[in-house]
Amino acid sequence: MxxxxxxxxxxxxxxxxxxxxxxxxxxxxxxxxxxxxxxxxxxxxxxxxxxxxxxxxxxxxxxxxxxxxxxxxxxxxxxxxxxxxxxxxxxxxxxxxxxxxxxxxxxxxxxxxxxxxxxxxxxxxxxxxxxxxxxxxxxxxxxxxxxxxxxxxxxxxxxxFELYPREVQLFLEDFRKRYSAEDVLRALEGIRGLKVLVVGDAVVDEYHYVSPMGRTSKSNIVASRFLSDESFAGGIFACANHVAGFCDDVHLVTCLGLRDTKEGYIRQNLKSNVKTSFVYRSDCPTTVKRRYVDRLNLSKLFEVYFFEDAPMPDETEDQLVATLEKLLPEYDVVISLDYAHGFLSQRTINLIVERSKFLAVNTQTNAANIGYNPVVKYPRADYVCIDEPELRLATRDRFGAIEPLLTSVVEKLQSPKGVVTRGHNGCLVTEAGKGLTHIPVMSQKIVDTVGAGDAFLAITAPCVASGLPMELVGFIGNAVGAKAVTIVGNRESVEPIPLIQTIKAIMA
Ligand SMILES: Nc1ncnc2c1ncn2[C@@H]1O[C@H](COP(=O)(O)OP(=O)(O)O)[C@@H](O)[C@H]1O
Ligand SMILES: [Mg+2]
The missing domain is CATH 3.40.50.620 (HUPs)
Known part of the structure; x- marks a missing residue:
């Protein structure tokens, strides 16, 4: 040579x-x-x-x-x-x-x-x-x-090559016998025409990047030097943007706070195919969650919520109910992403449950609502998607095996389908009459897990509505999760083309 x-x-x-x-x-x-x-x-x-x-x-x-x-x-x-x-x-x-x-x-x-x-x-x-x-x-x-x-x-x-841990390798060998990459791609193409209404709490996330210096001389805290900050359209906005990559017709309903609506920022950061219906409450700003983040490893040091999580004023709720009464029957899929930050009252929830053709639900557990926001406050759903702590709180069971807990929650909501997402343990899916299936994660590459569960719900909800088998839904959800954990906060959405490339490589 x-x-x-x-x-x-x-x-x-x-x-x-x-x-x-x-x-x-x-x-x-x-x-x-x-x-x-x-x-x-x-x-x-x-x-x-x-x-x-x-x-x-x-x-x-x-x-x-x-x-x-x-x-x-x-x-x-x-x-x-x-x-x-x-x-x-x-x-x-x-x-x-x-x-x-x-x-x-x-x-x-x-x-x-x-x-x-x-x-x-x-x-x-x-x-x-x-x-x-x-x-x-x-x-x-x-x-x-x-x-x-x-x-x-x-x-x-x-x-x-051993690209995956043994458990994942075995799962994939078996999964590839039943599904091809083309099946997954066809499944994702199949949801494009669904009309999706997303309903839930508005959140603007702020990351303030700092470099911790050391303990202050007068108290036992670590002082940090400010470096820079950035904002993301989080909460229901991130959910709408995720869906909007996969479905053409997306409509978002939420509430902004008149003390500082952030409406210009929000509109700028929504995809062009997301239609909006906002109601406004006058007693607070739009929810902002500010996180102080160590620039070095993106670990969160401290968090401040600027918000009002008491129920919204009656007149705002009346407007919300009127908006939903009009919109709910027009949509094939309704996603309710409930952070319990004062947006969804039991009255609104009951209306959503009653009028949705297909209802996907997640109730978030967060610092403000711990224990007060169990998914079982929804009388019914077609698809429940919660994480493991949310499942354990809903069933008040800290240590038991999770399979029966998921079964009991989906039965309580008369929901034929359900998922519990389990962070680095992947997810467990269930479908009435078909039992439970565990789907492991394919990737260990983690940048930031904020918003991973929301991305999972956003993209799997139309998949479930289109009748895909839950095993396939869990696989797509974990592929979405694998992408989401490589994104800082909600800086970007999970997009179809990179998702499809990932799925093709995993399935090859
Ligand atoms: N540490 C992680 N390693 C690999 N995948 C993860 C990790 N954390 C989350 N994921 C992916 O994101 C999905 C949802 O994350 P999870 O942490 O369960 O939800 P939430 O963000 O609502 O708490 C998981 O099912 C998994 O696919
Ligand atoms: Mg979550």
């Missing part, structure tokens, strides 16, 4: 390629993750190279590889060096962005090559391939699809 340097920073490579192009060489570019190089890739490169003179391979940098837990297995330096060892390949560069567009703009290849499984994505505006095609053609290049048999790195890695 010729010992020629082939791996360059992408900007430097662009200069070299420009010179080669001036010499009349035709440039071919392949792009991907190439986490485990295999025979399919070699065929792909061989065919690609025939389309021109110089073959450049760009590889996605580690932070943009979106192939699920444990991936990439090999860091980008290694992936680049492995590719460079091939005689077929003339140059390699690491591409530090989510798609190949930036690399294409720099390298301006005459031919940009993908595998045939990407061919139909060219016309789908939501894909990277669509944008990549636009970029290639903008510079007079063309796309080319190789017809080599595609057997992906993901399925080889899943087969031969």
């Amino acid at each position: 010729e010992n020629k340097k082939k791996v360059y920073p992408i900007d430097e490579l662009a200069t070299q390629i420009e010179a080669l192009r001036k010499d009349g060489k035709r440039i071919v570019q392949c792009h991907g993750c190439f986490d485990l190089l295999h025979a399919g890739h070699l065929k792909h490169f061989e065919t690609a190279k025939k389309e021109g003179d110089i073959l450049v391979v760009t590889v996605t940098s580690d932070r943009f590889v979106n192939k699920g837990p444990g991936r990439p297995v090999f860091p980008h330096q290694i992936r680049a060096e492995t590719l460079a060892a091939l005689d077929l390949v003339d140059f390699v560069a690491v591409c530090d962005s989510p798609s190949a567009v930036h690399a294409i703009e720099l390298l301006r290849p005459d031919v940009y090559v993908k595998g045939k499984n990407y061919a139909d994505k060219c016309n789908d505006v939501t894909t990277n391939t669509f944008e990549e095609k636009q970029a290639v053609e903008q510079y007079g290049g063309r796309m080319f699809f190789t017809l080599e048999t595609v057997f992906g790195s993901s399925s080889l890695l899943n087969q031969y």
